[in-house]
């Protein structure tokens with residue numbers, strides 16, 4: 264079968280639907296190819312608050328425009344290594360995107376409330392719209408509201424969304440992209456177009472790429488298990504399509520972000536012990552590896568990269584009845600994290616007996632997450648750590664407590680309390696990721712750069728597969744804009760630029 268259109272979008276998630284809808288609104292015939300049997304993308308239906316620098320929405324609510332300050336701060340933080348035109352384009356694009364959305368669906372835009380992205384520092388920038396308004400969509404994440412709207416609008420504007428569509432290759436003529444060959448519901452379809460936008464999402468589920476760039480993550484994946492961030496469609500197809508078309512691949516700035524230690528287990532008390540002053544974190548060798556307070560400054564996102572460095576990414580939070588009693592005695596005076604954290608120490612029960620009672624069902628479950636033992640050695644045995652090694656670690660830690668100086672991991676003196684009163688407990692800490700990003704190099708119009716120099720005519724990329732919004736700090740993601748905002752803004756920019764190119 265053969266088809267023609269102006270703009271072909273590969274990937275029906277956050278950035279692809281935005282790009283497609285923008286191009287359709289500019290009068291272009293659009294086809295979106297989505298590999299899955301539904302649109303919405305891997306995580307867009309769960310993503311939340313949107314940044315909208317300089318938007319009409321923001322001005323109408325008299326919210327300050329801090330675009331310039333935000334840009335300067337992000338560039339400073341990343342040592343000016345990020346392409347500043349790209350940074351400016353994408354950050355300003357967030358507001359333009361929201362203006363577009365408001366024009367398209369004013370009743371939905373009016374339902375958004377003023378809010379802030381959960382992980383943003385208040386000093387980071389303006390408040391933006393977030394779902395949680397009063398309309399029928401109030402309970403949906405903002406990402407879902409956007410993608411549902413675009414999925415409806417594209418066909419209304421004469422576009423097509425083809426599901427169960429896997430793109431095999433891009434077609435090139437005279438160095439320009441002129442179409443693609445795809446398998447749509449089992450049938451081969453050749454689509455001729457004026458421009459292609461690659462919006463295929465992350466590559467966390469591509470073992471080959473993960474192993475090449477992040478062997479440590481490869482080793483840790485069995486420990487991590489399934490999560491919504493490990494969407495099965497995140498196989499990095501866009502990277503292969505771009506490379507085969509002559510794109511300049513970004514080998515250096517591919518990046519991941521790891522989340523951990525995550526201790527949301529069946530017992531609230533046991534979960535919360537991870538975020539008190541007194542627990543210790545140990546790895547699979549039975550060794551401490553970080554000042555336990557540091558995750559409160561790094562945040563659960565960034566301290567995950569330290570966890571990944573441990574053998575198999577495996578970490579346990581260990582405490583005993585002495586440290587539990589100390590945490591209880593602190594009452595509401597628990598250390599407060601410097602960055603927003605999903606699992607902060609909450610409100611402990613009033614007595615040790617009540618805490619024991621709360622912990623009992625989780626411990627009885629024997630689910631491989633919560634452990635209890637009468638001795639340090641027995642606890643080590645239960646969690647699969649060398650008993651002698653854990654004994655030595657606890658002895659060394661207790662000695663540091665006695666001396667008031669933690670020369671191993673530099674914990675503050677008033678956080679030191681010995682582990683010397685049975686029972687001893689351990690919580691297996693989860694390790695997660697919010698995806699794998701980058702790989703294709705784009706300019707500020709989202710045009711794909713060519714390995715031979717310049718850009719590839721008619722080829723654009725958006726969303727998670729683009730580089731530039733991060734800098735590779737030895738593989739650790741340094742985010743200049745939250746993922747959803749980048750996806751929507753880059754989609755808007757690519758849709759605009761591709762429509763212009765197609766004239």
Ligand SMILES: Cc1cc2nc3c(=O)[nH]c(=O)nc-3n(C[C@H](O)[C@H](O)[C@H](O)COP(=O)(O)OP(=O)(O)OC[C@H]3O[C@@H](n4cnc5c(N)ncnc54)[C@H](O)[C@@H]3O)c2cc1C
Pocket residue numbers: 273274275276277278279296297298299302303304305306307308309310311312406428429430462463464465491492493494496497498500501725726727728745746747748750
């Ligand atoms: C669980 C989860 C929660 C998240 N929460 C947040 C949050 O709170 N805040 C935030 O800012 N960000 C969040 N994100 C990130 C955000 O959702 C992504 O950054 C954003 O969706 C990226 O947009 P995208 O278009 O690049 O990819 P996606 O939206 O994932 O879309 C990619 C699409 O391409 C399709 N595809 C893949 N290969 C092909 C192919 N060969 N042919 C055709 N189609 C293909 C996929 O099936 C998918 O539908 C979250 C992500 C996840 C997974």
